[in-house]
Amino acid sequence: MISALLIGLTRFLVGGTGQWVGCAPSSRQRIYFANHSSHLDTIILWAAMPPDLRRRTRPVAAADYWGKGAVNRYIAVNILNAVLIERNARGSDPLEPLRDALAAGDSLIIFPEGTRAFERLPGAFKPGLYHLAKAFPEAELVPVYLDNLRRALPKGSFLPVPISCVARFGCPLQLEASETKPAFLERARAAVVQMA
């Protein structure tokens, strides 16, 4: 009910349609990785998926934003079924909850830049994606470019404006056996840029 309301409001205000350019929706285990420019990114990507995939595709969200405040926390945990991570965790491994989710068979949505960017194209990726790709070689890595979100709700603004946003899904990639970490992360970034 509330999730239908959230989808309806999202569609009315910012569209949020999915364009499957490089692959079709599939129930295979996947790690979707996308550029990050807005708090709406998670909801848009989630809304762009077919309803049956939404339940098993869990967005990864920063606990310092989505875990705070009753509304944010309710949306993140109860509706989006998000995996909350500590960005500045000391001592414990921040990727631990992600590995648990993947081991349970869920798909993930991650934003490898780690923080929202102001520019059109994504910045350098953090190594988390590499570690997950290495630990779960059977999961497909799907690049996604989220278009127009930096205009609909740019960093520093609180009110989304009605500009239609699109999630463009690219060709899945795999970590090559001999590939180094920087080479893989750059290739993954380029795959997102290609969908821009």
Place this chain on the structure above:
Amino acid sequence: MTLPTIDPTMQLLFGGVLALLLLASAVGFALARRVTTENGRETVRNLNARIKAWWVMVGVFALAFIFGKGVTIVLFALISFYCLREFLTLTPTHPTDHRPVAAAFYLFLPLQYWLVWIDWQSMLTILIPVYAFLLLPVLAVLKGETDDFLARTARIQWALMLTVFCISHAPALLLLELPGDHQPIFLLFFLITVVQLSDVLQYVAGKLFGRRKIAPNVSPSKTVEGFVGGSLAATGVGAALWWITPFTPLEAAAMAAAIVLAGFLGGLVLSAVKRSLGAKDWGVMIEGHGGALDRMDSVTFAAPLFFHLVNYFFAQ
């Protein structure tokens, strides 16, 4: 709750529209069985998608006409909303323009339709051309980004003028005080029917007889034959509708001709805007037609012109 009673004239008019739609659907159905070439099939498929969308659009308008001023204003406010969203989605605004864009959507759009609702005519003709015109660049300049400033501001001003100011003049027709017992709701029917029929008839005449292109760079589907044939036919339909308006048959023909010409030019200008932004359609909202603004482009130019012509020559 009791259902509103429907004016007998309105029943007759929508009966006519219904007959027209049935005829179009029958023709579309027959054509789909007879075409053999791949090219022809594609054209007929698009034609049938358009006809199907027309059923929905006519249904929505019928509801607005039956339920009167309030629902009509809400309908046009929603149309403005979707057109503004399409315009600003295609137009490359800058993230720092967030404040003027938010003001356009959340302040000026509702305010303009509220002015129509409370019948404040003098303010609704200056709200956007004066107050929004001045306020939008002020909101943009406070962010301190000067790159491309004039173009950025002008885009948002254009968006607001076309999609909110111009389109709101269609429901604003309901505010006009006409001589005798003429009801302004029929003026809105007159405007929408003439403008949309003109688009349809120009499309049909162009498909049947079109040879010479009017503006190949701007709108490759517009032809001299389509324009002349469609315009004459739509002007004829307008003249035949004189009895629902305060016009004489000749005046009705002149009004229809003005609407048709303005609509044609509006379509041409918006086509150029669209092409300058590198797009073929404004959106994907209505199957076969493109976006909401693809259907409303001629209304943006025709509505204010028709409003002011009626206001000047006929309103009391």
